[in-house]
Every structure is written in C-alpha cells, then in structure tokens.
Amino acid sequence: MxxxxxxxxxxxxxxxxxxxxxxxxxxxxxxxxxxxxxxxxxxxxxxxxxxxxxxxxxxxxxxxxxxxxxxxxxxxxxxxxxxxxxxxxxxxxxxxxxxxxxxxxxxxxxxxxxxxxxxxxxxxxxxxxxxxxxxxxxxxxxxxxxxxxxxxPLPEEEDRRRITRERKALIIERIAHVNRIKGLLFSQGIANYEPLRKDRRQRLAELQTGDGRMLPAHMKAQLCREIDRLELLLKQIKAVEDERDALIAAAQSAAATPAPVAMLLDLKGVGTEFAAVLWSEGLFRHFDNRRQVAAYAGLTPTPWQSGSIDHEQGISKAGNPRLRTTMIQMAWLWLRHQPSSALAQWFNERVRRNAGRLKRSTIVALARKLLVALWKYVTAGVIIEGAVMKSK
The missing domain is CATH 3.30.420 (Nucleotidyltransferase; domain 5)
Known part of the structure; x- marks a missing residue:
C-alpha cells in the first residue's frame, strides 16, 4: 500500500x-x-x-x-x-x-x-x-x-396557528397532572377519584385510604399542590379556547365569502377544534393539486420497488404531523357522524372485502381521501358526496 x-x-x-x-x-x-x-x-x-x-x-x-x-x-x-x-x-x-x-x-x-x-x-x-x-x-x-x-407562511398565518398548538401542549400537561393525582391516590387504595370534577377539593377532603385511614398529611398537601397546578391549566385552556373562538368569529364576519373555517363548521361531526386545526395547519395554504394536499400532511404512500420486489412501506410521514394526526382522528369520527357519505361507504366496503382486516391502513387511506375532499370543499365549494350538513 x-x-x-x-x-x-x-x-x-x-x-x-x-x-x-x-x-x-x-x-x-x-x-x-x-x-x-x-x-x-x-x-x-x-x-x-x-x-x-x-x-x-x-x-x-x-x-x-x-x-x-x-x-x-x-x-x-x-x-x-x-x-x-x-x-x-x-x-x-x-x-x-x-x-x-x-x-x-x-x-x-x-x-x-x-x-x-x-x-x-x-x-x-x-x-x-x-x-x-x-x-x-x-x-x-x-x-x-x-x-x-x-x-x-405570512407572519399572521404563523401566529394564528400558535393557538391550536398551545392548546395541544396544555392538554398534554393536563393529562400528566390528572394521571399523577390518580396514581398517588391509587397507591393508597383509592381508585374512584376524578380530578376534573368541579367538586374535586371537597371530595379530596373526604377521601379515606383503602385501610380506612384519612389521607396522610404530606400526601394530601402534595395532592393539593397538584390540584392548584391543574386548576391553573384549566384556566389557561379556557383562555386559549376563548382566543380561538374569537379568531374564528372574526374570520367569519370579515370575509365577504364564507371563510374556510366557517364552511368546515357547517359539516356534521366537525367541531371547533378540528376546524381550527385544519384551517391553521393546512387549508390556509395554496395547493396546485390533490397530490400536494396529501403530501403536505404526510399521507402519501411510499412504494418500495426494486426488480421483482414491489410492496408498500406505509405513508411517508414527511409532512405536517399535527395535520396528519388530526385527519386520522377525524376519519374515525367521520365514520360515526357521516355514515351515509360516499367516503364512509367506501371504507366499509373496503373493510368488508378484507374480512375486517387492515382497518388501520384503510383508515389512513380514508384520512387522505377526506383531506382532499375537504380541500375541494373549502376552495371550490365541491360538496362531499352524501355528507350531512348541520341544521341551522
């Protein structure tokens, strides 16, 4: 060498x-x-x-x-x-x-x-x-x-999506505090306490351990501090939701034509949070075609082809994770609230042909189809086939 x-x-x-x-x-x-x-x-x-x-x-x-x-x-x-x-x-x-x-x-x-x-x-x-x-x-x-x-994105578009993202972070913190309170009580033999009920402090004072004792002093003090933090989170979540509702109301009143978020709220099964996330995370953008819409959410398939090998690796997950998660959740709710729609019937027929198997992969395909259908609905006014609107 x-x-x-x-x-x-x-x-x-x-x-x-x-x-x-x-x-x-x-x-x-x-x-x-x-x-x-x-x-x-x-x-x-x-x-x-x-x-x-x-x-x-x-x-x-x-x-x-x-x-x-x-x-x-x-x-x-x-x-x-x-x-x-x-x-x-x-x-x-x-x-x-x-x-x-x-x-x-x-x-x-x-x-x-x-x-x-x-x-x-x-x-x-x-x-x-x-x-x-x-x-x-x-x-x-x-x-x-x-x-x-x-x-x-424009600065105002970037700032607008802060609301739904902050709410998501606060919800995660709320879940952590609720689970911590329940875990502490379960270690004392108490399993029927709900920290989110309004009478949480009154019920905490009446709790007894599994062996008939009142809660130990330090344990009770720790639980009270956990409840203090939980109540602060509940106030912050309420404040963020009020900001979200005010933003949606302003968008509805300012637009000469129906705003995308208002059009989404007209669909049965679409609530305020889902509409706000879809609007702020994806549907405010311009897309040239349906492929760009699906790709932005990371819901496009990823093929693997080489010689005689040809199979799918699942979705790309290369897009907006918040939009993708929301669409998969919304796909499950769409089946419940819009069972007569063409998309729900397509899902049921596909699952029936597979003898009830592959539900998870099929729901992802439904989420992709639903996102494209919602994009066409808010941009071109194309009504989703068979979709039921809310009665006003």
Missing part, C-alpha cells in the same frame, strides 16, 4: 463550470456562530467561507456587500445574491430579514437533501454548507426534485 495515500487530503468540491448568474450563499446557523459559504462569479470554482456571531445581521449584510464588491471588481458586472438556509430552530425571521432587503432567500427542508448512504459519513458545518450551496445551484438550474423548499 502506498503510505502517501493514507494522508491524501480530501479533494476540494468542484462546482459546475457553467457561468454563474448570481452570488450563491448558504447559511449554516447555530446558537453561537453563523457559517456563510459562498460562490461568486469570477472566482472560478473556489468557494469562500466566513464566520460571524449568531444574530449579527449587520455583519451578515456587510459580508454580502463585500461579496458584491469583489464580484464586481472581477467581472465588471453587478450580481444579485441568492441565499439558502435549512428550516430549523431559527424559524423564518432571517428569511424575512433577507427578503426585506430584496435578497432572494430560500428555506429548504433538510430531510429532502440527498446524503451519502455510507455507514460512516463525515458531517461538519463546512460540509453541510457546501451541500446547501450545491443544492441551491441545482435548484436554480431547474433540476426537478433536487430538494423540497419550504413555503414560508
């Missing part, structure tokens, strides 16, 4: 020699440092890397100005800047800052970028920055499906 090969340096990545039409920049963001990787016209295949402190927007624009000046000095032409960053903890505020300064900015889904399938692959911020740069250039060349760019 040639020992020199063991110390050979990693080759510098080469980019297309096609003339560049812009200064391409990738932003690799972290809590402490931003790594900026750029490729400018007139620099050949050489890429440059710069580090600035996280959040230093003025330093970022100063660097962009230097890149423009250097490119102009080499080529005699002024080029625009095209930037890319991964969707992550930083949200979309940097993207909005760049767009406010007339800089073309893209936010990419990091899971959609192709990576090496080696069992051990090198991963550093420098390598990731170069990969982002290659992805951006391929995207601008028009290469199909090279990545999936995020559609950045």
């Amino acid at each position: 040639n020992h020199k090969s063991l110390h050979r340096k990693t080759p510098t990545p080469r980019f297309s020699k096609r003339p560049l039409s812009a200064i391409f920049v990738s932003l690799e963001l972290s809590r402490s440092t931003w790594l900026i990787t750029s490729l400018s016209p007139g620099s050949g295949e050489k890429i440059s890397k710069h580090s600035i402190s996280a959040g230093d927007v003025s330093g970022l624009f100063s660097l962009f100005s230097k890149l423009r000046e250097r490119s102009h000095a080499r080529t005699g032409q002024a080029y625009p800047i095209v930037a890319i960053q991964e969707a992550g903890l930083d949200g979309f505020w940097i993207h909005r800052v760049l767009e406010k300064e007339a800089i073309e900015s893209h936010v990419v889904d990091p899971a959609s970028i192709a990576t090496s399938r080696r069992s051990r692959r090198a991963k550093t911020d420098r390598i990731d920055g170069e990969a982002l740069l290659r992805t951006l250039m391929a995207y601008k060349r028009g290469e199909p499906r090279v990545c999936s760019m995020a559609r950045v």
Whole structure:
C-alpha cells in the first residue's frame, strides 16, 4: 500500500463550470456562530467561507456587500445574491430579514437533501454548507426534485396557528397532572377519584385510604399542590379556547365569502377544534393539486420497488404531523357522524372485502381521501358526496 495515500487530503468540491448568474450563499446557523459559504462569479470554482456571531445581521449584510464588491471588481458586472438556509430552530425571521432587503432567500427542508448512504459519513458545518450551496445551484438550474423548499407562511398565518398548538401542549400537561393525582391516590387504595370534577377539593377532603385511614398529611398537601397546578391549566385552556373562538368569529364576519373555517363548521361531526386545526395547519395554504394536499400532511404512500420486489412501506410521514394526526382522528369520527357519505361507504366496503382486516391502513387511506375532499370543499365549494350538513 502506498503510505502517501493514507494522508491524501480530501479533494476540494468542484462546482459546475457553467457561468454563474448570481452570488450563491448558504447559511449554516447555530446558537453561537453563523457559517456563510459562498460562490461568486469570477472566482472560478473556489468557494469562500466566513464566520460571524449568531444574530449579527449587520455583519451578515456587510459580508454580502463585500461579496458584491469583489464580484464586481472581477467581472465588471453587478450580481444579485441568492441565499439558502435549512428550516430549523431559527424559524423564518432571517428569511424575512433577507427578503426585506430584496435578497432572494430560500428555506429548504433538510430531510429532502440527498446524503451519502455510507455507514460512516463525515458531517461538519463546512460540509453541510457546501451541500446547501450545491443544492441551491441545482435548484436554480431547474433540476426537478433536487430538494423540497419550504413555503414560508405570512407572519399572521404563523401566529394564528400558535393557538391550536398551545392548546395541544396544555392538554398534554393536563393529562400528566390528572394521571399523577390518580396514581398517588391509587397507591393508597383509592381508585374512584376524578380530578376534573368541579367538586374535586371537597371530595379530596373526604377521601379515606383503602385501610380506612384519612389521607396522610404530606400526601394530601402534595395532592393539593397538584390540584392548584391543574386548576391553573384549566384556566389557561379556557383562555386559549376563548382566543380561538374569537379568531374564528372574526374570520367569519370579515370575509365577504364564507371563510374556510366557517364552511368546515357547517359539516356534521366537525367541531371547533378540528376546524381550527385544519384551517391553521393546512387549508390556509395554496395547493396546485390533490397530490400536494396529501403530501403536505404526510399521507402519501411510499412504494418500495426494486426488480421483482414491489410492496408498500406505509405513508411517508414527511409532512405536517399535527395535520396528519388530526385527519386520522377525524376519519374515525367521520365514520360515526357521516355514515351515509360516499367516503364512509367506501371504507366499509373496503373493510368488508378484507374480512375486517387492515382497518388501520384503510383508515389512513380514508384520512387522505377526506383531506382532499375537504380541500375541494373549502376552495371550490365541491360538496362531499352524501355528507350531512348541520341544521341551522
């Protein structure tokens, strides 16, 4: 073996020699440092890397100005800047800052970028920055499906979905406190106490252990503190629900045509929370076709085909998890409240043909069909076949 090969340096990545039409920049963001990787016209295949402190927007624009000046000095032409960053903890505020300064900015889904399938692959911020740069250039060349760019919501759209997401988090906390209270009481032989009842404090004072004793003092004090936190959560949940209802009422009164959320509420079996989640998490967006609707919710099938092998791996789960979970819950409720609809009859016939098997996979297919049907309903007014409307 040639020992020199063991110390050979990693080759510098080469980019297309096609003339560049812009200064391409990738932003690799972290809590402490931003790594900026750029490729400018007139620099050949050489890429440059710069580090600035996280959040230093003025330093970022100063660097962009230097890149423009250097490119102009080499080529005699002024080029625009095209930037890319991964969707992550930083949200979309940097993207909005760049767009406010007339800089073309893209936010990419990091899971959609192709990576090496080696069992051990090198991963550093420098390598990731170069990969982002290659992805951006391929995207601008028009290469199909090279990545999936995020559609950045408007600030008011992003803020609106805070309500349903906060309510979900509060409900999870409420369940945890209720289970903790029940668990503590069960350890004393008490199994019939419901913390969500309004007389919870009065009943707590009357409880006796399984062996006939009153609750121990420290146990009772701990339970009272748990109830204090539970009651605070109940107040917060009520406040969030009031905000949600006010937002829906405002949308209903402001729109000249029926708002999507109001149209959803007209369907039997669709309550306020389901309508709010569907509206804020998915149906406020523009979709070109039904495939995009299903893909956004991660309800599209994932085939596995290679030679004679051909089977399904289930749904992709690559979309919005909140919308996907809501749609699967709604599919079960649709069967209960809309049994005469064409979708419910399709489900029942499919299950009957499978002799009652594969209900779980069939309900996912129903959720996909239902989401597409609801999208057509709120955007084009296409009534779901056989659906019953609420009586007003």
